[in-house]
Amino acid sequence: MSELQEKLKQLETACTHPRQQLDAYLKAGKKVIGCFPEFTPEELVHASGIIPMGLWGGNITPSLAKSYLPPFACPLMQSNMEFGLKGTYKGLSAAIIPTLCDTLRCMTQDWRFGVTSIPMIPIVYPQNRTAPAAVDYLVDEFETVLTIIATVTGEMMTEQALCDTIQIYNEHNAIMREFAKTANNHLDIITPKVRHYVMKSSYFFEKAEHTAIVKEIIDELNQLPAYQYTGKRILLTGVTCEPDEVLDLFKENEMAVVYDDLMQESQQFRTDTPLHGGGGIKRLALQWMDRYGCSLLHEDGKPRGAMLIKMCKENQVDGVINCMMKFCDPEEYDQPYLEKDLQGAGIPVTDLSIDQQKDSIEQLRTRIEAFREML
Numbered sequence: 284m285s286e287l288q289e290k291l292k293q294l295e296t297a298c299t300h301p302r303q304q305l306d307a308y309l310k311a312g313k314k315v316i317g318c319f320p321e322f323t324p325e326e327l328v329h330a331s332g333i334i335p336m337g338l339w340g341g342n343i344t345p346s347l348a349k350s351y352l353p354p355f356a357c358p359l360m361q362s363n364m365e366f367g368l369k370g371t372y373k374g375l376s377a378a379i380i381p382t383l384c385d386t387l388r389c390m391t392q393d394w395r396f397g398v399t400s401i402p403m404i405p406i407v408y409p410q411n412r413t414a415p416a417a418v419d420y421l422v423d424e425f426e427t428v429l430t431i432i433a434t435v436t437g438e439m440m441t442e443q444a445l446c447d448t449i450q451i452y453n454e455h456n457a458i459m460r461e462f463a464k465t466a467n468n469h470l471d472i473i474t475p476k477v478r479h480y481v482m483k484s485s486y487f488f489e490k491a492e493h494t495a496i497v498k499e500i501i502d503e504l505n506q507l508p509a510y511q512y513t514g515k516r517i518l519l520t521g522v523t524c525e526p527d528e529v530l531d532l533f534k535e536n537e538m539a540v541v542y543d544d545l546m547q548e549s550q551q552f553r554t555d556t557p558l559h560g561g562g563g564i565k566r567l568a569l570q571w572m573d574r575y576g577c578s579l580l581h582e583d584g585k586p587r588g589a590m591l592i593k594m595c596k597e598n599q600v601d602g603v604i605n606c607m608m609k610f611c612d613p614e615e616y617d618q619p620y621l622e623k624d625l626q627g628a629g630i631p632v633t634d635l636s637i638d639q640q641k642d643s644i645e646q647l648r649t650r651i652e653a654f655r656e657m658l
């Protein structure tokens with residue numbers, strides 16, 4: 284196996300076997316804190332000397348979770364609750380839950396009572412991000428999170444550690460953005476599934492470690508001649524595009540993912556923490572104020588559609604797939620606006636119902652094939 288294939292396989296394995304990755308860190312004497320979707324401030328965990336690990340559910344049929352969550356809770360939280368109740372996350376020192384939607388707000392209480400072996404740390408982000416008090420409020424929230432994390436480590440994170448972490452995270456953001464660009468010259472190797480694994484795997488590695496692996500992948504790709512892709516170029520938007528088999532359907536239909544606006548993928552890399560503007564905690568709070576184009580942010584005028592149109596033009600996109608997480612209210616509110624904007628700009632768009640627990644993807648197959656014919 285070539286070095287490039289070995290690195291790609293390593294990232295794939297982390298995504299398909301995250302428990303293995305957790306065990307490896309625990310065996311190495313590290314503490315690990317679980318980070319719920321979406322936008323948990325991993326930096327606070329990392330700067331405290333703990334490995335932040337993403338909790339992105341998985342393909343499991345909920346049974347125990349049904350006692351805590353209504354059937355119309357999103358599949359992502361159904362599976363996280365089920366894994367928590369079944370003990371799959373055993374070994375985590377805590378789990379941080381950002382209360383960015385109604386389901387996440389319920390999850391904080393469900394987790395507190397259902398998964399008593401893993402302490403839960405809630406974080407409430409300000410939604411009125413233009414109010415002057417929003418930054419002060421968020422600094423206060425971050426300090427509360429840090430105080431609870433300190434009960435795990437026994438010591439308080441230092442300012443220097445946070446500054447170093449911010450640098451590591453900004454470098455990681457930059458390398459992931461570079462990967463997204465480089466990948467488009469090698470769409471024969473970086474298929475939709477491979478691209479997804481590279482993006483998602485960042486949740487399962489210490490960030491500097493992940494940066495080093497992705498850098499090597501980019502270097503290897505850059506040594507290869509650019510591939511002239513003749514299929515259709517698509518952009519994904521939404522929370523996630525899983526189960527992974529959906530990505531195979533794109534490949535089967537000669538469609539390549541050339542850009543994404545998924546919360547699980549590029550959204551995590553697009554907003555750096557500012558280098559100036561105060562101490563580390565304040566700058567992290569400013570990063571939240573700088574975020575844009577996401578259904579979980581309050582933004583006047585619904586600018587996500589215009590942002591997607593710009594992304595489509597910059598990446599010669601043939602069509603957009605809106606990955607609609609089942610029962611996700613925030614995404615459902617955005618859907619009519621962004622699809623109308625895209626259609627108004629003459630960009631074909633369709634939506635796919637995303638459910639990690641789906642046994643059959645045949646309906647999605649039909650939908651993807653029909654969309655391919657439109658492009």
Ligand code: SF4
Nearest residue numbers: 357384386522608611
């Ligand atoms: S934002 Fe949507 S996908 Fe995420 S936790 Fe809330 S309902 Fe689930």
